[in-house]
Amino acid sequence: MRQIRAILLALSVLGLPLHSAQPSDWGCEVLLCAALDNPSWHGVESCHPPMERLITAMKRPGFSWPTCPEGGAGKPGYDQYADCRAGWQPVAGDQEYDHGPSGELSRCSRTVRICSGRTSRSAFSDRQEITRDGITREFSGRNSCEYREYVARPLRAQPYYFDIKGEQGGTRERHYFDLRH
Known part of the structure; x- marks a missing residue:
């Protein structure tokens, strides 16, 4: 300055x-x-x-x-994109769910663990849901203890x-x- x-x-x-x-x-x-x-x-x-x-x-x-x-x-x-919230990482966009073209780091993502120790919840099927606050959750039947969340990356x-x-x-x-x- x-x-x-x-x-x-x-x-x-x-x-x-x-x-x-x-x-x-x-x-x-x-x-x-x-x-x-x-x-x-x-x-x-x-x-x-x-x-x-x-x-x-x-x-x-x-x-x-x-x-x-x-x-x-x-x-x-x-x-054009601001930093992701703490605990989230920038990832490539998906034209269906946000404002950026594929390949651009226009979304934020994180992995959420829902099991602890050896306890496992019943296996989720491969599915996707969108919460009221705009977070997309992707569940995979291969790992019943975690899922990925995605949200549009904020604009600066x-x-x-x-x-x-x-x-x-x-x-x-x-x-x-x-x-x-």
Whole structure:
């Protein structure tokens, strides 16, 4: 975050306020605004022009993301899915049950053990059920002591991110942001 503040200071020292910067500074404006956490760029009036310009430019054919080499970041990444809940692991999606295409890690899964020790419940047949809270349970007749649960992986409110090079060696700090108006 210090590096971002240093870039902001450098831009203001050079007489380049955020609202009237040259086109070559646009990438640094976008980086500075996107990296804001509290408040986000939405709450900083001077960030509206460069971010709205970006949103508009993204809709045009041949769009090229503005970069800021001085800020140690190139084009942003995009990760639409948030982390799974504790105890759950990301797994490939199933088009029938969630919002992502097969092969994409769009679901969360966990194994649930329902037996302890040598006690075994009567064997389940191969079947599937969906609970009221949207969890899909898959039972297998081969193992009567456990079943798998699946749920759609939550979507991020801020799916874009910049990995900004930190001052300490090669460490990078991830800053998530959104591009909603």
